Amino acid sequence: MEAFVSIARLGGFTEASRRLNRSQPAISRRIRELERSLGVALFERAGRGVSLTEAGRALLPYAEAALATIRDGERAVRDLATGPGGAQTLSLAIVGTLADSHIVDALRTFEAEFREATVELRTATSREVSALVRSGEAALGLRYFPDADPKLESIPLGTERLLVVVPASHPVTARRLPDLRAFQGERWLGFPPERGQSDSFGHVLERLVSASGLVNASITRIDSLTAQRRLVEAGLGVALMPISSVREELRIGSLRAVEVEGMDAVLPVVVVRRRRGYQSRLATAFLKVLQDHTPDLLL
Numbered sequence: 637m638e639a640f641v642s643i644a645r646l647g648g649f650t651e652a653s654r655r656l657n658r659s660q661p662a663i664s665r666r667i668r669e670l671e672r673s674l675g676v677a678l679f680e681r682a683g684r685g686v687s688l689t690e691a692g693r694a695l696l697p698y699a700e701a702a703l704a705t706i707r708d709g710e711r712a713v714r715d716l717a718t719g720p721g722g723a724q725t726l727s728l729a730i731v732g733t734l735a736d737s738h739i740v741d742a743l744r745t746f747e748a749e750f751r752e753a754t755v756e757l758r759t760a761t762s763r764e765v766s767a768l769v770r771s772g773e774a775a776l777g778l779r780y781f782p783d784a785d786p787k788l789e790s791i792p793l794g795t796e797r798l799l800v801v802v803p804a805s806h807p808v809t810a811r812r813l814p815d816l817r818a819f820q821g822e823r824w825l826g827f828p829p830e831r832g833q834s835d836s837f838g839h840v841l842e843r844l845v846s847a848s849g850l851v852n853a854s855i856t857r858i859d860s861l862t863a864q865r866r867l868v869e870a871g872l873g874v875a876l877m878p879i880s881s882v883r884e885e886l887r888i889g890s891l892r893a894v895e896v897e898g899m900d901a902v903l904p905v906v907v908v909r910r911r912r913g914y915q916s917r918l919a920t921a922f923l924k925v926l927q928d929h930t931p932d933l934l935l
Contacts, residue, residue: 637699639666640678644696645767647685701787704772708914711775715916725754726918729774732759733861733881734796734905739778742929746922753918761859762837769908775919777908778926780837780878790906793926796878798840798901799893803871812895816848823873825864828857837903841876844901865891878903 642652643663653660671678678692688696718724730739747755760768762779769777770787782790800819802808808818824845829838838857845853856873858864861881868875869890885891907923909915 637670637702639663640670640692641696641699641703641771643667643679643686644688644692644699645764647682647687649686700767700771704770704910704913707772711916712914724752724916724918725756726776726916726922727756727758727774728922729758729760729765729768729777731762731765731779733878734778735759738929739926742922742926745929746925749925750918750921766908769910772910772913775909775913775916776923779906779908780903782904782906783908787911788908789911790908791923791927793905793907795902795904796880798876798903799879799882800874800896800899801865801868801877801882802874802892802894803868804890804892805871806874806892808894810894811892812897814897816844816850816896816899819874820850822854824853824855825858825867825873825875826855828859840901840903844876844899876901 639652639656639658642655643649646652646655649660649663649667653663656663667678674691674695676691677689678695679686680689714724743755743757747753758768758774762781762783765774765777765779766783766785766788768774770785778793780796782792800816810818824841826841827838829842841855845855858867861877864875864877865882865885867873869885879893882891882893886893907926909919909923
């Protein structure tokens with residue numbers, strides 16, 4: 637099941653073997669055994685990777701739930717065995733850009749209070765953060781926008797401001813503009829809308845461009861903030877980005893930020909956890925510290 641979920645999430649056997657620290661033949665053998673026991677194929681080739689068959693898509697949520705239940709059981713037993721103040725581990729998944737925010741202060745406070753605790757921190761995209769929480773690999777996740785999945789609970793923390801980001805050599809030199817019309821004809825770089833989500837990072841840019849009156853605006857979908865930054869630096873487009881993701885580039889001058897009057901562009905920041913999942917003492921304590929540190933998070 638773990639091999640199946642890893643391949644489904646990562647899109648390939650090689651990637652899953654690296655993540656699970658197993659050889660690729662061993663991973664392939666596990667999938668063959670699973671497919672043989674079910675009497676169906678779970679994956680089909682898709683270019684250099686693989687994609688789920690209809691049967692694979694049907695199995696995935698149950699496989700994730702099974703893994704999450706097992707991991708919940710492990711955490712419950714460890715909590716009981718170690719007791720309060722004992723050495724425990726808290727697994728967190730977080731969108732990378734949020735690591736440069738008030739959340740870092742919350743982590744410092746938490747580790748100072750729970751000195752025996754170990755924090756396992758993984759960075760990922762918002763979609764991947766939810767997947768890690770859903771499968772039980774992370775007890776809590778910090779991401780942008782609430783997740784519509786009914787299996788997850790989204791707890792609001794606050795919002796992060798978005799700015800129009802341009803390359804250092806861009807002809808628009810103003811730090812503040814009345815509207816977006818100065819960017820008519822530009823290529824915009826944005827995230828693809830998340831499937832099954834009525835609101836996501838990908839929708840924000842669409843709404844702003846539409847409301848601004850830009851004609852035939854071109855939006856290229858790039859599912860990575862790092863890739864967006866590099867493309868903007870190379871002069872291949874402009875982007876709407878959270879300020880925390882470009883602080884270093886703004887400092888050294890490889891990118892410039894332009895504020896637009898009246899542009900109410902923010903990203904909601906939330907904690908996600910499984911609705912009926914086991915919440916360890918550490919997870920509960922960290923959530924409280926996080927909420928105490930970010931009552932009005934606005935970066």
